[in-house]
Amino acid sequence: MRALARLAIVGVVLTGLTACAGLDDRSGERTLTGAAVGAGVGATAGLLTGGFVSKTLTGAAAGAVGGLVYDQIKKHKKD
Numbered sequence: 001m002r003a004l005a006r007l008a009i010v011g012v013v014l015t016g017l018t019a020c021a022g023l024d025d026r027s028g029e030r031t032l033t034g035a036a037v038g039a040g041v042g043a044t045a046g047l048l049t050g051g052f053v054s055k056t057l058t059g060a061a062a063g064a065v066g067g068l069v070y071d072q073i074k075k076h077k078k079d
Contacts, residue, residue: 027072030068030071030074031067031068031071032064032067033067034063034064034065034066034068034070035064035067036063037063038059038061038062038063039057039060039063040059041063042055042056042057042058042059042062043056043059045059
């Protein structure tokens with residue numbers, strides 16, 4: 001069971017990383033991608049430990065904030 005759980009987590013993380021590859025510089029896309037990746041990670045954690053809905057929502061919120069912060073950092077580096 002633990003091996004399957006680890007494989008699921010690795011799969012979610014790798015999928016999230018590959019989803020970011022083709023994005024341009026728009027803030028909304030980075031924020032949305034961050035939310036989607038965070039929701040996926042939160043959902044996986046919720047399935048493994050309980051609290052599926054709360055962890056999915058928390059992951060989505062954290063991912064959205066992370067995506068927005070990353071976008072702002074990238075924009076300021078261009079200047």
